[in-house]
Amino acid sequence: MKMKMVWLLAATMITAPVMAADPIKIGVSGPFTGGSASMGVSMRDGVKLAASEINAAGGVLGRPIELVERDDEAKNELGVQIAQELINKENVVATVGYINTGVALASQRFYQEAEIPVFNNVATGSVVTKQFAGPDYKANYIFRNAANDTIQSAMIAEEAVKRQGFKKPAILADATNYGQLGKTDLTNALQKFNIAPVATEKFNIGDTDMTAQLLRAKEAGADVILTYAIGPELAQIANGMAKLGWKVPMIGSWTLSMATFIDTAGPNGDGAMMPQTFIQQPTTPKRKAFIEAYQKAYNVDRMPSPVSAAQGYDSIYLLAAAITQAKSTEGRAIREALENLNTKVEGVVTTYDHPFTATDHEAVSDNIPVFGLVKGGRVGPAHPEDIVGDQALRIKPKA
Amino acid sequence: MQILMQLIVSGISVGMIYGVIAFGYQLTFATSKTLNFGQGEALMLGALVGLTTVNFLIGNALGNFWAYVLMLPVVLAFGALQGSVVEWLGVRPAIRAKSEAGWIMSTIALGIIFKNLAENIWGRDALKFPSPLPEASLSFGGIRIQPMEIVVVIGAIVLMVAVELFNRYSIYGKAVVATSNDRDAAGLMGINTNRIITFSYALSSMSAAFAGVLVAPVTLTGASMGAVLGLKAFAVAIIGGLSSGLGVVIGGLILGITETLTGYYISTGYKDVPGLLLLLIVLSLKPSGLFGKAAIKKV
Numbered sequence: 016m017k018m019k020m021v022w023l024l025a026a027t028m029i030t031a032p033v034m035a036a037d038p039i040k041i042g043v044s045g046p047f048t049g050g051s052a053s054m055g056v057s058m059r060d061g062v063k064l065a066a067s068e069i070n071a072a073g074g075v076l077g078r079p080i081e082l083v084e085r086d087d088e089a090k091n092e093l094g095v096q097i098a099q100e101l102i103n104k105e106n107v108v109a110t111v112g113y114i115n116t117g118v119a120l121a122s123q124r125f126y127q128e129a130e131i132p133v134f135n136n137v138a139t140g141s142v143v144t145k146q147f148a149g150p151d152y153k154a155n156y157i158f159r160n161a162a163n164d165t166i167q168s169a170m171i172a173e174e175a176v177k178r179q180g181f182k183k184p185a186i187l188a189d190a191t192n193y194g195q196l197g198k199t200d201l202t203n204a205l206q207k208f209n210i211a212p213v214a215t216e217k218f219n220i221g222d223t224d225m226t227a228q229l230l231r232a233k234e235a236g237a238d239v240i241l242t243y244a245i246g247p248e249l250a251q252i253a254n255g256m257a258k259l260g261w262k263v264p265m266i267g268s269w270t271l272s273m274a275t276f277i278d279t280a281g282p283n284g285d286g287a288m289m290p291q292t293f294i295q296q297p298t299t300p301k302r303k304a305f306i307e308a309y310q311k312a313y314n315v316d317r318m319p320s321p322v323s324a325a326q327g328y329d330s331i332y333l334l335a336a337a338i339t340q341a342k343s344t345e346g347r348a349i350r351e352a353l354e355n356l357n358t359k360v361e362g363v364v365t366t367y368d369h370p371f372t373a374t375d376h377e378a379v380s381d382n383i384p385v386f387g388l389v390k391g392g393r394v395g396p397a398h399p400e401d402i403v404g405d406q407a408l409r410i411k412p413k414a
Numbered sequence: 415m416q417i418l419m420q421l422i423v424s425g426i427s428v429g430m431i432y433g434v435i436a437f438g439y440q441l442t443f444a445t446s447k448t449l450n451f452g453q454g455e456a457l458m459l460g461a462l463v464g465l466t467t468v469n470f471l472i473g474n475a476l477g478n479f480w481a482y483v484l485m486l487p488v489v490l491a492f493g494a495l496q497g498s499v500v501e502w503l504g505v506r507p508a509i510r511a512k513s514e515a516g517w518i519m520s521t522i523a524l525g526i527i528f529k530n531l532a533e534n535i536w537g538r539d540a541l542k543f544p545s546p547l548p549e550a551s552l553s554f555g556g557i558r559i560q561p562m563e564i565v566v567v568i569g570a571i572v573l574m575v576a577v578e579l580f581n582r583y584s585i586y587g588k589a590v591v592a593t594s595n596d597r598d599a600a601g602l603m604g605i606n607t608n609r610i611i612t613f614s615y616a617l618s619s620m621s622a623a624f625a626g627v628l629v630a631p632v633t634l635t636g637a638s639m640g641a642v643l644g645l646k647a648f649a650v651a652i653i654g655g656l657s658s659g660l661g662v663v664i665g666g667l668i669l670g671i672t673e674t675l676t677g678y679y680i681s682t683g684y685k686d687v688p689g690l691l692l693l694l695i696v697l698s699l700k701p702s703g704l705f706g707k708a709a710i711k712k713v
Contacts (some may be wrong), residue, residue, distance in 0.1 A: 048538045190683065217683045222560055223633040225422045227677030227685065228578055247540040247634055258551050259420075260558050279542050279634060 038081035039074075039344055041066075041334065042101035042110035044122070045088040045137070050220060053274050054114045055319035057343050058137050059084060060313055061327030062111055068308075075243050075335045083107055089119050090319075094118035098125040108344040109134060111330045114323065115190035116140030123147070125303035132344040132353065135159040136330035137323050139167060139268070140196045144376045156350055158371060159162050160333060160378035162292050162363070164200045167268050167384070170290045172204035174386060175239050175266050185214040185237035187252055189244040197243030211390055213237050218248060225255035233261050242267030246275030249319075253280035253287070264288070269407055272387055272394045274319040284389050288397050291387035292364045292379055295394065297408040305363045307392065317393060329362035333370070333378070336360045365410055380411040416556045421674045427563040427632070429670020430570040434625040436654060436662035437574055438618035443656045444594040445607075445614040448505050448517040452525025453622050454644020456496055459528055460623025461630040462536050464489045465543050472544060482546030482627075489601035489623050497619025500524050503613045509611075525644075532637040540634035547631075562631045569628045570663075573621055578659060591613060613702060649693045655706025665704065668692070 027330060043062055045055035047371055066080045074080060083105045085097040094113070102125055108169045110126060111134040112117035126133045127147045141164045147155045175181045187200055188194035195292040198215065205212060213235035216228035229252070240256075240263055242249055256262050264286060265271065271289035280287075292319060295318050297303030302325075309324060310316060318324050324400060333353070338344060341352035354370050360367040370378035388397035396402050435457060439449050445552035450456065467488050504520030547561040583586040592600040593610040600609045626640075633639070646669065654665025669689045677685040696704060 023637070050540070052538055207424065217681075219686075223683075224424065224428060224674070227674055230420065230678055234417065247636075250540070251634065257549070258558065258560055260551055260553070275539055279540055281542065406631070 018261040030043045034077055035094070038079045039076070039338065040081050040083055040105055040107045041331070042097075042105065042107040042112070043084040044087050044097050044101065044110055044112040044118075046096065046118075047084075047086040049088050049345050050275070051089045051114050051245055053246065053319040054137055054270075054323040055086075055089075056111065057318060058114060058327035060309065061324035061329075062136075063107050063333050064305075064309060064312055064324075065328045065331035067312075069331065069335050071193050075338050076344075080331070087115075087122075088256075089115045090167055091117050091121040094122035096120040102126065102129045102131060107131065108338070108346070109334055109349060111136050111327065111334065113138040113143075114199055115191070115193060116143060116196060119143050120192060122249065123157055125153070130154070130156060130350075131327060132158060132334075132346060133162060136326040138193075139164045140193060141165045141197065141200060141388050148376075149374065153246040154305065154347070154350060155376055156346065157204070158353055158376045159356055160330050160335075160362075160367075160370070161322075162269065162290060162379045162381075162384045163377060164197050164268070166379070167290045167382045168197065168200035168204040169207075169381065170210060170384060171201060171266055171268070172210075172232055174288065175241060176208040176210055178241070179264070179266075181234050181264075182210065183238045184210065184241050185216065185232035185235060185239070186212045186241050187216045187218070187225075187232070187244065188242070189248055190217050191218050193245075194243045194337065201239040201241055201243065212241070220245075222248060223251050224301070225252050226259070226300070228252075229255050229259055229261070233259070237263060240265050240267075242271065244268075245270045246273035247279060248288075249273075250279035250284065251277045252255050253283040259281040267297060269322055269384075271389065272320065272322060274317070277389055277392055277394075283393070284312070287332070287389045288386050290384040291394065292384045293322050293323055294385070294387050294396055294402075296396070296402075301361055304365055321394070325363040329360075329364050329367070329378075332360050332362055333367060338414045369413065370411060378411065383409045383411065385409075417678070418675075419557050420584060421678050422671055423557055423559055423563075425671030425674035426565050426667060427559075427670070428673065429667040430567045430663075431625055431643065432647045432650045433654075433663040433666025433670055434570045434628070435622055435643060436651035436666055437577075438621045438625075439648060439651040440654075440656055440659060440662050441577070441618040441621070442611075442614050443651075444632070445590060445597075446505065446509065446611045447551060448509070449620060449648075449651075450497070450500055450505075450615060451518060451521040451644075451648075452500060453526040453618070453647065453712035454640030454642075455528040455532075456493065456500075456619040456622035456640070457626040457629075457643060458532060459496060459626070460489050460493050460619075461543070461626030461635050461639065462532055462637070463492050463543075463623070464627035464630065465536075465541060465635055468544055475665045479546045481544070486624075488625065489627050490620050493620035493623025494616040496623070496700045497530075497616040498612055500619065500682050501615035505611070505615065506608070525640075529637055529640070536637060538637055540636040543627075543630035543635045560632060562582030566632065569624070573624055574659060574663065577617065577621070586613075605626065618686070646689060649689055652694045652703060653692055655703025658703070658705040661703055661705030 046057045070079045089096040111133045114137045188198035214232040266288045271287045337352040341348035384403040386397035387394040428649040467485040468481045505517045508516030551558040589605045651667040654661030676688045
């Protein structure tokens with residue numbers, strides 16, 4: 016019996032090198048169904064586009080990328096299950112994804128323990144990249160290429176208070192981790208301008224009637240509504256305001272660009288503003304090529320969530336560059352390569368030049384996002400002067 | 415004061431929807447002592463079928479209003495058909511096997527199946543239902559109501575009055591009342607009780623489908639719209655009493671108004687609490703519901 020095992024082992028070891036051209040498995044975890052689905056599906060479509068482009072050009076280290084997609088339905092417990100499945104059963108070398116902050120926070124620790132990098136390409140909760148930051152942890156395996164909530168809330172506060180001169184903001188946030196953490200970020204950001212919100216209201220996912228929340232904001236004398244929620248509920252806020260005949264401007268987190276908000280709110284959604292890392296406009300040659308490739312591959316004109324698609328696309332290119340530099344698919348090597356990326360990666364959102372360091376795992380800095388404006392069913396730039404000429408491509412300043 | 419009136423008006427339109435769905439629960443309970451736990455999904459299917467029909471009719475150059483009116487008989491027929499299917503697949507075998515709670519599981523299971531079907535056919539996103547009436551709110555002394563919300567209240571009342579009249583003045587209605595009172599005696603008198611039960615399920619789903627197209631223009635239409643409504647309507651049915659048609663209406667209004675008032679005066683985070691608290695209180699003090707009659711067991 017023992018001899019048989021030795022022969023078996025020898026046989027496996029001889030045949031192992033023959034499997035060198037096997038694919039590199041990258042996990043894709045996001046909500047492809049439910050209220051966050053348009054973001055998850057767009058992210059996945061951007062990821063798939065990037066992977067197919069890379070594979071057509073020969074793959075990474077001569078091996079094709081194989082995406083393992085799993086739907087977490089925006090539920091924390093499913094995210095945890097999927098993380099364990101991807102790590103232990105599918106043996107992915109890295110995972111991209113996470114739209115919902117709560118799911119990311121619940122699931123990431125499995126990757127951190129297994130020393131497998133996680134690339135958050137949409138989730139914006141500020142603590143996501145800080146969950147395993149030093150000095151408590153020797154190495155941090157969580158990376159992000161989305162504009163986190165610290166940046167977004169600062170932008171929202173500045174736009175509302177400084178640029179547009181509102182003095183009595185009301186905050187409407189949903190009851191998820193995303194909404195509540197975002198509300199805290201917003202309150203802190205407003206405090207820097209010595210302004211306190213006149214009303215802070217909460218609602219659940221699935222709520223359709225926002226009368227009570229809006230009435231309280233109206234009674235408090237609010238002159239602008241700052242939101243931290245996702246599509247369908249945001250549309251009900253806009254519709255609720257029209258129903259009450261009380262319309263004040265809506266400025267909120269990037270989710271106001273979701274197709275579900277724009278379509279369900281209809282004309283009531285016009286005028287909403289939100290920070291965007293990517294607006295669906297061909298302002299640079301790379302963006303033009305990306306938009307056209309996306310439209311052709313998925314047969315759409317308007318991208319359901321341009322930011323998710325662009326960031327998903329960029330996350331694969333960043334990961335591919337890191338794997339190529341590390342010349343290995345080992346988690347530790349990929350992490351070190353990401354933290355010391357030598358090659359410039361030309362992405363859709365920005366051009367990445369040493370985006371990460373050992374202590375900084377955020378690829379998007381506060382000068383990159385610009386404000387978008389909903390008008391006539393599409394998102395355009397709110398302040399066109401922000402992206403004219405050289406300003407179109409905004410790059411993170413070198414550390 | 416104006417805020418209070420605005421909240422009460424909002425609460426009434428929400429409450430009437432709960433009442434109409436709860437009315438459906440009461441219809442089947444009266445004749446067969448069973449409930450369709452997929453009532454919320456019946457509402458959702460009605461709303462989605464209505465949406466497809468309306469979009470189809472609007473695509474053929476019909477105005478929003480007429481598309482809506484022409485869609486109503488289609489949705490009512492669909493609701494009746496769906497109710498009959500639920501009864502035939504889930505409830506009849508359970509009653510025949512004299513199972514105590516088999517119909518609970520089967521109606522829940524059918525509800526889940528319908529929800530998944532809807533997600534696959536119509537997708538999982540929230541959809542916008544074209545409103546037959548202009549969406550701009552009317553103002554009555556500072557209180558703002560959307561025209562569609564008034565239609566919701568009127569439609570709900572019309573439905574319940576129609577069923578009540580049917581029960582009282584048509585021969586088939588009298589058969590339904592007879593079956594509710596005593597199923598065995600009605601069977602002995604020559605009434606086909608099985609058909610009556612199928613009919614009551616059909617009527618119950620029809621009223622849920624009608625509620626669906628009433629409420630769809632003022633809220634979000636989607637595969638998950640039925641779950642929360644079905645659950646709250648069940649609480650209303652218990653609060654109002656499962657044997658009283660008027661009770662569910664009052665119960666619905668109580669729940670709707672309490673919800674909006676709590677949302678405003680206490681905290682929006684606690685909006686769902688009062689309804690469930692009310693349910694607990696009613697169950698502990700008057701289990702047959704505020705207007706229900708306590709069951710008298712004959713020996």
